[in-house]
Amino acid sequence: MSLLGAIVASCLCGVLGLLVPRLIAAVPEPEPDLESESESDDLEPEPAQDVADKQLYVDIAAGPRLAPGSAAASAIVGVLIGAVVGLDWSLLFLVPLVPVGVALALIDWRTRLLPTWIIKRTYITLIPLVVIAALASGEPRLLLQRAAIGWAVLGGYYFLSWLVYPRGMGYGDVRLSGILGIALGYLGFGEIVIGAMSGLLLGAVGGVLLSVLKVVDRKHNPFGPWMLVGGVVGIVLGPVYAAWAWGNLAG
Secondary structure, three states: OOHHHHHHHHHHHHHHHOOHHHHHHHOOOOOOOOOOOOOOOOOOOOOHHHHHHOOOHHHHHOOOOHHHHHHHHHHHHHHHHHHHHOOOOOHHHHHHHHHHHHHHHHHHHHHOOOOHHHHHHHHHHHHHHHHHHHHHHOOHHHHHHHHHHHHHHHHHHHHHHHHHOHHHOOHHHHHHHHHHHHHHHHHOHHHHHHHHHHHHHHHHHHHHHHHHOOOOOHHHOOOHHHHHHHHHHHHHHHHHHHHHHHHHHHO
């Protein structure tokens, strides 16, 4: 555990978390007519009336406690990530992903949409930062291969799941899985395994629990927040799992 890494990551994530309302407010509203793809929709067809009645992004962004709440949530995640990763070059892309993840989780929870507008720009920013971090770390080939494998494995799994059972998730979840796959794959084998399993397990168990408590409709349980929480779990517990797995293989 790295105390300095936790402090630095927490401060940076907390400051960037203050910008979450601005990010959400900048997202274009989806068109009620979903016959053609919108830059802000989920590509998973929802009834037009549902989209028309959804909470507006500007209204979500105008929440009086959103900025401090997002900063606090981002800072907490930053503590966890920084403590495990330390002052590593991977913070170059992990820190910006934290407030983006907070924004996506909130939007998906409120609207059951993961805006392509945010995810597309996240890819555009993430990939160069991953390349820079890999080059600065001195092992670019290994780290970039791991990131590519993570993207292919996690993104491929969600894409196949969407093809087999498209009603079970939106295509926005598939897009998001690629981002998580790149970040977790870069960090290592344990991170992507635990991150993927945690997201699926939390989504299943949490969805059932929240539906029993009448917090959400079981058929409309947003999966994006569970994926993102699972990614954080993967970063925190992944190294422990990898050490245990390799230890058993060596033994």
